[in-house]
Amino acid sequence: MSLTRRGLLAGLVGGAGVAAVGTRVQATEVPRKYLINLACFGGASMLDMFLPLDVRAQPDAPREGPLLAYEVATPKGSALSCPDREVPVRYLERYAALTAVVGLQSSTLVHQLAQERILNGRGAFAGRTSGEAVAAAYGADLALPHVNMGFFGYITDGTDDLLPESCRHEFVEDPATFALATHGYAGVLRREEALPVDAIEAARRARDRLEGASPFGRTFLTSLDRQTLLDRRVGAQRAMEEADLVRQLMFREDGPDFPLAAYGLERTSRASLLRDHLPAAARPETPRGRLQAQAALAWLLLASGNTVAVTLCSGVLGDLQTFDTHQLHVQNQAVKWDEVLEVVGGLVELLGATESPHTPGTSLLDHTLIALPTDFGRDKRLSDEGGTSHHLNNAMMLVSPRLSGNRALGRTDPRNGWISGFNPDTGEPTPFMRLDADGVPLDDDPNLPPGEERLFGAMLDLLDVSYDGQQTIPALRNA
């Protein structure tokens, strides 16, 4: 039986550990944790990455055609394998110890629905997304607790009406210019034309008085939208300005088409680390650069101490290459996985090199979970055209020093390419028991991998966030 932390935490209600809000249990005096969801739009297939079948071990002339398989490498020190390609091999050599791969059986083949479900665990936590849950647990008092740079179903809000409004995500269109949106006057005027800060603050005080004096203000006293804006001015906006996020989040370089210095701004001093770990962030106009720019902003947001949950997304509409590999499956999965693994590696290095602003003496990485939610899996065999359709069976990648890494929970069945379930307490794979005539697991096979609910619960459990009815995977937690 999988124990949840809820039972333990419930015993501490009213004590030093937590505060219970209805059925939502909120950690209040534990170190803040951080979640980065690196969403892989379209279906990042684990059969094509860390749970591959070895092409040398394939049976001759299988009736249904060959399963997807690769020349497999198992780097020294890694219990995980991968296609024998430079980027994944290098990734495992460096970060296998932080990485776990967890079998997952999705519940839908519809992109948008699948994306929503992988983020909200099919409503497991009152409809909250994982980002919202983490923001509510650790970021409700912060200026910008939850940021989302995703698209399609990955930018869908959760449905919990009790969630504090500030914990819903702040949508960010362009990470390279987002810093400008965090300040009401820095960088608006050229340096030589800038008005004194005291004068601008005097104008803001005058504006507050105008609100009180105006007939409009009195007439619409009951307007929630109006009051929200007034509250934001003295709340979130003030906090963002005082934190100088306009400079802390600015990673784009000064240049003729982005003249920061001329407008009294400068790039964050942290940006020097980007060259080594996310070099393409300087070219956000390319697909690889776009994802790295998102990762750069995610890192800076966490480093600023104002954010605890960030969603990135590999891909936008119109991209020629995505994980939705209905054509050129092998090639496009390879390109996209390489792109994503580079970013994960870059984030690990940057987070590891940055002290946690909330827990001095530790790194951000110590308290972070990088999750790679994806829509669903892909077919286990190529079509005649070299593509694959959507498939419910897959696995999810998690990266964190908080988990028991360098392991796969689930195993690829060489008879059919499906990824098996596992014992949630021990992590041992559980072989399929009920196969059809073609050797494919039946829908009611008890050893199918778990669904979105358990993965969702396990992710939050790794970050010490609990709720009623939470399903977890104890085998994932680092002893």
Added chain:
Amino acid sequence: MRMLALWLVLGCGGTVQAPPTPDAAPLEPDAALAITPSVRGDLRAKTWRQLSADLEVALDLAPDEVCRELGVTPCTEVHQVRLGGVDWTRSLYSPLERHSLTRAAVLDRMALAGCARRAALDAEAAPDARVIAGALDPRAPIATGGGEDATADAIHTLYRRLLARDPVDAEVAVLLDLRADPALVGSTNEAWLTLACMAVATTTEGVFY
């Protein structure tokens, strides 16, 4: 709502208290303008298109003169989604249903940029060609450059252009107080015009309808 001035004069004599904001001075009740709050309080936030168009018309600026981030990219392009726009590349086909946390800052940026541009153009213009300054010489120091009449006229001009109405006495008093604020000591009328314009343009009346 910007185009209407709904002054409901009631004989009940009740005063309306605004929700407290930390830095706001207390309300100055005006018995002649006793107003009953709207029951529904149903307002709509102006989108990027409405905000820009309103500033263009009010300040007599071309679309690309209102606000450009770092002098290059139109603010309405950089901040489109947080100002009620959409982004089809991100499959955001409808505006966000809730206000982004950064909307307040972006409203300030647009108004400050547009107002500064207008005040600077007025400083270059002949007196009869000034749009918001009127008889007030923008280049003159606040201390010596213009009497109360010219200043009050400029305030009326700002309200008529930005909010399509005349200011009430209390509002005029607030902006006169701004001109006398210690933070503006040594500043020019141009600075005061910019700040007064920004303050009026970004009242909730200026950004909702």
